[in-house]
Amino acid sequence: MARSNHSRFVILGFLADQPRSGYDIRKVVEASLGNFWNESFGQIYPALKDLEAEGLVRKAEGPQAGRAQRQAYVITGPGREALEKWVRTPAGPHAYRVETLVKVFFAPLVGPREARAHVARFRAEHGALLEKYRTIGAHLDQDCTGQPGLPYWKLTVACGLAVGNAYLEWCDEAEAVLARLEAGGTHA
Amino acid sequence: MARSNHSRFVILGFLADQPRSGYDIRKVVEASLGNFWNESFGQIYPALKDLEAEGLVRKAEGPQAGRAQRQAYVITGPGREALEKWVRTPAGPHAYRVETLVKVFFAPLVGPREARAHVARFRAEHGALLEKYRTIGAHLDQDCTGQPGLPYWKLTVACGLAVGNAYLEWCDEAEAVLARLEAGGTHA
DNA sequence: CCACTCATGTAAAAAGTTACATGATTCG
DNA sequence: CGAATCATGTAACTTTTTACATGAGTGG
Incomplete structure (x- = not known):
């Protein structure tokens, strides 16, 4: 191929x-x-x-x-x-590798505390990314008014925002689950 | 490094x-x-x-x-x-490449119709992926009851679901924007 | 003049995919 | 027996990152 x-x-x-x-x-x-x-x-x-x-x-x-x-x-x-x-040409399948998720997957080996640390870093990263997307979005509105590409470019930013927010919401969920595990669970 | x-x-x-x-x-x-x-x-x-x-x-x-x-x-x-x-060890920065978004970004060259086709394929792909995540989630509940890894594994599935849903919602938004462009816009 | 940014490029290594070759076992 | 699946492995190739080397122009 x-x-x-x-x-x-x-x-x-x-x-x-x-x-x-x-x-x-x-x-x-x-x-x-x-x-x-x-x-x-x-x-x-x-x-x-x-x-x-x-x-x-x-x-x-x-x-x-x-x-x-x-x-x-x-x-x-x-x-x-x-x-x-x-x-x-149609895009190929959407392949993505998320190291954080792999480490959460294997986190039973090291306990919920370590998993929470991963989640916290992930949250910080995506929080910063969201800020960046907002900035880009604002720049687009200011600098590209009237350009025919504008709506397309804004869509790509919108996608970043949508996914970034989803990650943050997942971080909330993960944090809650792991906190409960850490409080209640006996782990190695 | x-x-x-x-x-x-x-x-x-x-x-x-x-x-x-x-x-x-x-x-x-x-x-x-x-x-x-x-x-x-x-x-x-x-x-x-x-x-x-x-x-x-x-x-x-x-x-x-x-x-x-x-x-x-x-x-x-x-x-x-x-x-x-x-x-x-902390995960490295979350790098991901989304071919579909790049093509949407450059879609002004080929018009909203082509962009919509990309979005439609993206939707189909992530719809199928969501189905898969639901199946995996169900299997986890059935086959891994009581295993200490279960809550961690479910979290990774939850992340897939959260992000997949975000992609689908973005597809709705993109579809709406592009449909309007195609209806109203004069393009090359 | 010194540090910094602009600017181009190469070499080497690392990471990942694909295609192929090979052979055993199972199932119909 | 033939097809499909199980199973291992290699070679070639593509892709991507990293580090390095080089040099010009600008600002303090």
Whole structure:
């Protein structure tokens, strides 16, 4: 089964919006796809080279805006076609690994106290994430008014909020269950 | 930063419960950690060899229950120690990649109709997942009554349910937004 | 001038998936 | 006996992370 190589298309996606350098792409991925996707330089720079070799992007000519070493890339016609094709393609199954849940699963080995610590950290993490999503949402409303992408982008933020809230509610439930176990139970 | 090599510990975790073969481990991971973790044979068999070389597990002796070729492994004292240490160690940041959200993010390129298709598939996927979690929850209640791990295991299922429901609710919201866009909007 | 950020890139390692090869056992 | 399942394992490949090396420009 041919692999889908998502990184390439994420890069193309941001070049479709405007010319950007590898460094720019990294930043914009972090700021917008944020916590449901990320790309490291180790992926971006080689991918840009490959994309150029295949004619899906080309180097922006002339003096670059900003710093001297900066090299922006521009998407090409075939690049746009490849991108749109990928966007239309059904997503693969949603695989996710949640280390915290695995540790809660095995927590009978170490007792409810340790499990509660995991839950507490998980709560802090997702609390912070929710804050971040709220900030992103506010920025979107301010900076992107009128842009056709806005409703789509807000939906992705809404998903982060919905799931983040679900995690926090689960933390409440877990905390209650584990506190009762710790109070009442005899454990190793 | 030394990597944590989670697979090893998941394997140890299931050997702590009872002796199992690589094949067994694969099955039990799928059945219990299910959709928030998975291990493939390509990870399990090499990992078992390594664990044995390090003295964290050993081969079960004598004729194996079940088939002839079956080779079960048993966790050792040091293995148990290493496992408990890992279970106590704080989980790393919760990284997750949601391909569907990336495609929704870039969907302005292809219009609301395509975005709705992504949402519909996402809904079907998570609907099925919720069913699975309910089944697992029911099995837990039936088969694991009285086992000390039960409340912990139920918590992991509860988390799957909470998040799955959040995804479904988001699908409703997304569907509504996109339907409005498709009806009213002029798009490329 | 020094520290910091901007910027590009490579090399190596780690992690994970997939496909394949092999053979035993069970069930119809 | 043939098909399906049980069972183990390897090799190749893809993907991703991490660490490192390098150097230019900016601000104090």
